[in-house]
Amino acid sequence: MDPLSYQELIEAKAGKPTTLNLNDVVVMDSAGVKVHGDDVIASMKLDCPFSSDVFALVDGGWVPSSWSLGPGRILMADRCFVDALYSRFKDGKKQRADADSEFLDFIMDWPVTINPLLYVMEGNTRTRPLATEAGEQFEEVKRKISSALPKATIMPDSQIGLEAALNILDELERPYRRKLGFLVDVAPALMAPVAQCDRLRKLNWVMEKADHHGVKRLSLPVLAAFSSILLPARTNPAKKLLKPSHVYGGKEAHNALSDLRALEMLIAVHGQFPSAHASLWTKDRNMALFWVGMEIVNSELIGTQRRFNIKLQSPLLAGATERERALLR
Numbered sequence: 001m002d003p004l005s006y007q008e009l010i011e012a013k014a015g016k017p018t019t020l021n022l023n024d025v026v027v028m029d030s031a032g033v034k035v036h037g038d039d040v041i042a043s044m045k046l047d048c049p050f051s052s053d054v055f056a057l058v059d060g061g062w063v064p065s066s067w068s069l070g071p072g073r074i075l076m077a078d079r080c081f082v083d084a085l086y087s088r089f090k091d092g093k094k095q096r097a098d099a100d101s102e103f104l105d106f107i108m109d110w111p112v113t114i115n116p117l118l119y120v121m122e123g124n125t126r127t128r129p130l131a132t133e134a135g136e137q138f139e140e141v142k143r144k145i146s147s148a149l150p151k152a153t154i155m156p157d158s159q160i161g162l163e164a165a166l167n168i169l170d171e172l173e174r175p176y177r178r179k180l181g182f183l184v185d186v187a188p189a190l191m192a193p194v195a196q197c198d199r200l201r202k203l204n205w206v207m208e209k210a211d212h213h214g215v216k217r218l219s220l221p222v223l224a225a226f227s228s229i230l231l232p233a234r235t236n237p238a239k240k241l242l243k244p245s246h247v248y249g250g251k252e253a254h255n256a257l258s259d260l261r262a263l264e265m266l267i268a269v270h271g272q273f274p275s276a277h278a279s280l281w282t283k284d285r286n287m288a289l290f291w292v293g294m295e296i297v298n299s300e301l302i303g304t305q306r307r308f309n310i311k312l313q314s315p316l317l318a319g320a321t322e323r324e325r326a327l328l329r
Helices: 006-011 079-088 103-109 117-122 131-148 159-171 173-190 196-213 220-230 237-242 250-272 285-294 322-326
Strands: 018-025 041-048 055-058 061-064 074-077 113-115 279-282 297-302 305-309
Touching: 006 285, 055 285, 061 285, 074 079, 074 117, 074 250, 079 103, 079 117, 079 131, 079 279, 117 131, 117 159, 117 250, 131 159, 159 173, 173 196, 173 220, 173 237, 173 250, 196 220, 196 322, 220 237, 220 250, 220 285, 237 250, 237 285, 250 279, 250 285, 250 305, 279 285
Parallel strands: 074 113, 074 279
Antiparallel strands: 018 041, 055 061, 055 279, 297 305
């Protein structure tokens, strides 16, 4: 199944059945015998009774959560997904047998491998977690996952894993501080709609702020700010992710950066470990819409540089003029 599109994510409503468009389908009976005359059905539409309340973010888009499972694949779990998992399952079974069916329920039948470090790195105090808090968060997330899915493999699950999370936080500290300063600086100015005639000036101001703080113009925080100016607030996942306000300090910026950093980690894993087919599972619709709407693909690691491609005609950038898009180059 190819990754699904931005429009398909918009149409995937919480608690509602899902329609999937499948390509190159081989139909078999329960014994594995083909039941169609040809080898392959070019495409088919499948109306599923399962809802897509949890999204699996993959290279090039998204799929309903459990469709990303497979042998050797790694599930990166953010905080809202872990909480959803913990509230829905107990000892590998649904806590409420009469609960609506979700794609997430298929996770009960898989020997799933879950990486919990995003949960640890976000913390629960709206600031960068220190060693003591990170240790507490690490034990908490392991307890929640093990309680919900006892057969799940948590990787890493040891003190070495916690040290890895802290090392990553240390490595990202300087970039994190630069991005934090950038968002604190620009977010209050992103609240009001921007008239078309003033948009180029405002976008140029955002780029100058990025340069001032030492944040790359094609980094996710800058792309989110850029998109926040382009699209109306009611249909703008970037703006909903940043949550700009008149009073916007370090805690507000940390919340936004936790989501953006999770996506950056997904890009890094795709580039460094492509064979792992990692996916990031989240219940945060705006985070998912931002990822899919930016059409981020082809992540790769070149030396120590993490690179990825975005389409300048992606849904979250398509409204920009050529002069405006030139600011990103």
